[in-house]
Amino acid sequence: SALASQLAIEAPSLYADLIKAQVDAGLYEQAERTLNEAFRLDPNLPLLWLERARVQAASGNRPLAAASLQYALAIWAGADPDYRELKRALELAAEVGIES
Numbered sequence: 001s002a003l004a005s006q007l008a009i010e011a012p013s014l015y016a017d018l019i020k021a022q023v024d025a026g027l028y029e030q031a032e033r034t035l036n037e038a039f040r041l042d043p044n045l046p047l048l049w050l051e052r053a054r055v056q057a058a059s060g061n062r063p064l065a066a067a068s069l070q071y072a073l074a075i076w077a078g079a080d081p082d083y084r085e086l087k088r089a090l091e092l093a094a095e096v097g098i099e100s
Contacts, residue, residue: 012038016047023054031055046072050089053096062096069093 015038022031032055038048053068072089079086 012042012045013047015041016045016051019048019051020054023051023058026058028055028058044075046075046089047085049075050085050092053089053092057092057096065092065096066098069096069098073098 015034019031019034019038022028022034031051035048035052035055038045042048049068049072053065053072056062056065056068069089069092073086073093076083076086076089081087
């Protein structure tokens, strides 16, 4: 049905919002489980890679966070510099030591 198709398209972005909320609340294990489910749906969504990087950075794994961010930033290479999620990614990149 059209609703199922639309949900399949939007679900990974909804997961990204949930993961962001989980990370903001310090629920890193739950965020990791949600990430695993979201990546099953769309392993190429840059928002998911950004949230994975946030979980990794919060867990003290800066090298993995940097690698995840590099993937997201590569996808967003041609994005509008005012895009809010790109700005979040660049802020985190600065925190983990990625030169822009």
